[in-house]
Amino acid sequence: MSALTIENVWKEYGDQIVLEDISIEIESRAFVALVGPSGCGKTTFLRMLLGQEQQTRGTILIDGTPLPREPGPDRGVVFQRYSVFPHLTVLGNVLIGKEMLASPYSGRLFGAARKQAAEEARALIAEVGLEHALDKYPAQLSGGMQQRLALAQALIMKPKVLLLDEPFGALDPGIRAEIHTLMKRLWHENPMTVVMVTHDMREAFTLATRVIAFERLRDRPEEKIRYGATISRDIPIWPPRIAGMASLIRPDRDGPVTQGQ
């Protein structure tokens, strides 16, 4: 289970109202694409789900329990850039989450625990297609490879919720299409709920089970501070996509995709 309940959430920075009265029920295993104009509060919303920001009013629940007030291993995140550590190799980047969890000060794992974590990391690295780059550093990888690495880094912690902030926004169209196939497969195979911010409507409709738009309904200059953005559209995708299940209508596009396809 990994359902999110957002109830009458407001976010203000000083006098500026950024988000106003947001209520969404996100069912477990949904893949929500969040769209909206620049500056409408999409990243702020993701940061609240992550626990990096607190809402000023309202409640956010995960499986019916208030969201912890700080980021934790149940929520993974991938940003457009800079999600991975430049001074660690591919393997080191995927292992670091487990190492820090086991030993927050030394960041090390030993013996059988290290062996098991390394095996898991290698399998996940192969899953995202980076098995040939285990010892490379992020600066030696292309943008698409770095984002694949960032996905593996987040997924090794088995997050209940994966938060993506324009993760593929900086990639070339061809590379993007490839990583969309991978993203779809990862969503089908991992028991997680995904919330992804994107500027690309095509991407939103390719991947999501539901597209939610944030918009500032009152946007005259004198209204900019006093009114925030709220939900303007909430579009379920048809035919429905169900995590782990092939679509009856477009099995080739919407079902679990096996590696190499």
Ligand SMILES: Nc1ncnc2c1ncn2[C@@H]1O[C@H](COP(=O)(O)OP(=O)(O)OP(=O)(O)O)[C@@H](O)[C@H]1O
């Ligand atoms: N830490 C902060 N302190 C003050 N204001 C902030 C802070 N973070 C965000 N804001 C303001 O909140 C508003 C929403 O910002 P946010 O980054 O969430 O927008 P966005 O929808 O993600 O935009 P973009 O599509 O350009 O990434 C902006 O007006 C921004 O200036």
Ligand SMILES: [Mg+2]
């Ligand atoms: Mg943003």
